[in-house]
Amino acid sequence: MDLADDAELLRAHEAGDRRAFGRLYDRHDRRCFQFIRRMLGAGASEAAEDLHQDTWLAVSKEAAAFDPAKASFATWLYTIARRKVLDHFRRQRVVPLGRADEDAVMSVQDPGPTPLQQVVSRELAQRLVAAVEALSAEQRGAFILVAGGGLSLEEVAEVTGVGLETARSRLRYARGRLRVTLADEWSSHV
Numbered sequence: 574m575d576l577a578d579d580a581e582l583l584r585a586h587e588a589g590d591r592r593a594f595g596r597l598y599d600r601h602d603r604r605c606f607q608f609i610r611r612m613l614g615a616g617a618s619e620a621a622e623d624l625h626q627d628t629w630l631a632v633s634k635e636a637a638a639f640d641p642a643k644a645s646f647a648t649w650l651y652t653i654a655r656r657k658v659l660d661h662f663r664r665q666r667v668v669p670l671g672r673a674d675e676d677a678v679m680s681v682q683d684p685g686p687t688p689l690q691q692v693v694s695r696e697l698a699q700r701l702v703a704a705v706e707a708l709s710a711e712q713r714g715a716f717i718l719v720a721g722g723g724l725s726l727e728e729v730a731e732v733t734g735v736g737l738e739t740a741r742s743r744l745r746y747a748r749g750r751l752r753v754t755l756a757d758e759w760s761s762h763v
Contacts, residue, residue, distance in 0.1 A: 579646035580639070587636040598629060598759065604722055605629075605654055611717045612658045616708050624661055626762040628654045648728040651718060655732055662710075700762055712747035 579600070585593035605628060610621040633651050639649055705713060714733060718724045724732065730740035 583632075583636050583639055583646060586633070586674035594633060597632075597646070601650055602629075605650055607609050608651060608717055609658055609723055611705070611721060612655070612710075612714060613661070615702070622660060624654070624657045628657050631657070644731055645728065647722065647724060648731050651722055651724065651732045655714065690724065701751075704751050707754070708747050708750060712743050712750070715743040716747040716751070718725075719744055 579597060582593040582597040586597065606621065606625045608616065608622050609628065613621050613624070628650070632650060635653070639646065646650075658677065704706065708716065711733070715729050718729045718732060719726070726740050727737060729744070730737045733740060733743075735743075
């Protein structure tokens with residue numbers, strides 16, 4: 574994927590090219606939705622769908638505000654998505670911590686060759702999801718943006734509105750907590 578091409582597609586959309594927006598959406602849709610869903614936590618799939626739609630509506634409406642000299646399209650997109658999630662939390666007065674949804678974890682496809690290996694892998698995935706959801710909202714956001722969104726630390730800092738060192742610290746603490754939380758799991762399954 575050519576990142577400069579994202580800006581061109583957004584400009585084409587702004588000029589009225591509907592196919593350009595569709596291509597842009599197809600490129601970033603899945604990761605954006607996963608980011609929103611993971612930020613909301615388990616059991617919020619309907620809210621995730623609504624916020625995902627709101628995010629893309631905002632992208633369409635605010636296309637003229639995008640400046641490729643300031644940020645990549647992905648950074649700008651995740652900034653909008655994060656703002657939508659935080660607004661949702663404020664409206665709901667919800668603390669963004671939760672437990673893993675067993676149904677969601679059990680639906681993860683696993684190419685393991687045996688049923689026993691599949692069960693073990695699902696249990697491990699459930700523990701991983703629970704561990705990520707137990708992180709503070711700031712740490713979870715940094716971790717998901719890097720691990721799931723593929724953003725750099727500089728982009729995470731920009732999306733979250735903090736300095737580079739704060740973003741680095743949040744990611745380091747998130748990884749440290751996950752290492753501690755999952756240490757027994759990794760040693761027994763690796």
